[in-house]
Amino acid sequence: MARDWQQWLSPRPRRRTATASEPRILAAYDVALFEFLKEEDGRWVVRETHYIDNEIVRGGLSGPLLHIHWLQTEYFQVEQGVIGIMKNEKEVVATQEDGIVKIPPGTRHRFWAHSSGTEDLIFKVWAEPQGLNNSFDENFLRNFVGYQRDCQKENITPSVFQLMLMSYYSSTIATPPFWMPIWILISVQYVLAVWVGAYVLGYEASYPEYNSAEKSQSRNSKKSI
Structure with a gap:
């Protein structure tokens, strides 16, 4: 649960819609x-x-x-x-x-x-390959899509730090339209996603309301990568 100052600093949905079991x-x-x-x-x-x-x-x-x-x-x-x-x-x-x-x-x-x-x-x-920890998978999409839809319901602009955190723990990084070394992109996203998004703003990489239970464990750890 986000603290009041984190909610003020970076608004987020007060309620997450339970969609984990929805096909x-x-x-x-x-x-x-x-x-x-x-x-x-x-x-x-x-x-x-x-x-x-x-x-x-x-x-x-x-x-x-x-x-x-x-x-x-x-x-x-x-x-x-x-x-x-x-x-x-x-x-x-x-x-x-x-x-x-x-x-x-x-x-x-x-x-x-x-x-x-x-x-x-x-x-x-x-x-x-499938079945990797911290990979692009069903649970990433459930969290990514579910969070943005809940933001829309509450008329909140999705946080770039939240989206980057979810993406980072699915081994996915945003990129400019020109070539840049992947290690630089990963390093920048790590700082913004983990240091700012997770530790300062209190975001999680995954939420039980969105996440399929069978794959939730690795995604919830902020120390996996």
Whole structure:
């Protein structure tokens, strides 16, 4: 529980919506639906549906900012519509016919519903290897999406320190659009996320209201990395 001075210094939702057991959750402003699935081979995947009728989606803003996963390869598989992916300096446009799009570790990337699409964008996304501590996984997405939706409900701007803390403990870092050594990006994010976000402002990397119980232990430790 945040102290009063931390709440004053960096406002946050007074109440977190319990979504840990929900098989699907809505993003802030209803831009996208996240469905948490397990494939026959045991892999977790998330099916995202970005709604074309939403102006944020049509504006190409329903996906994340430019970022890097430093431990895992990320995969996208479109089921409907058109996805745009910025992969380093190259824009990739993909549909169902293009199969799986691979984003290797260390690649600057972001994704969005491409403007050429005329229907909802539906795709599966996952990262490998799976089962790592502090990795991009289902629980990161549950925390990241759940927190931002609760901020929207209470008309609060999401804290960049909270978002960076959640991302840091999923081995994900924000990045500028130009190349920069990953060790510098990790170091800067560590200071802002852990020193400022966690120790000064009292944020957590994960919350039980959002987090799937079976993977909550490692994400709740601020000393894991």
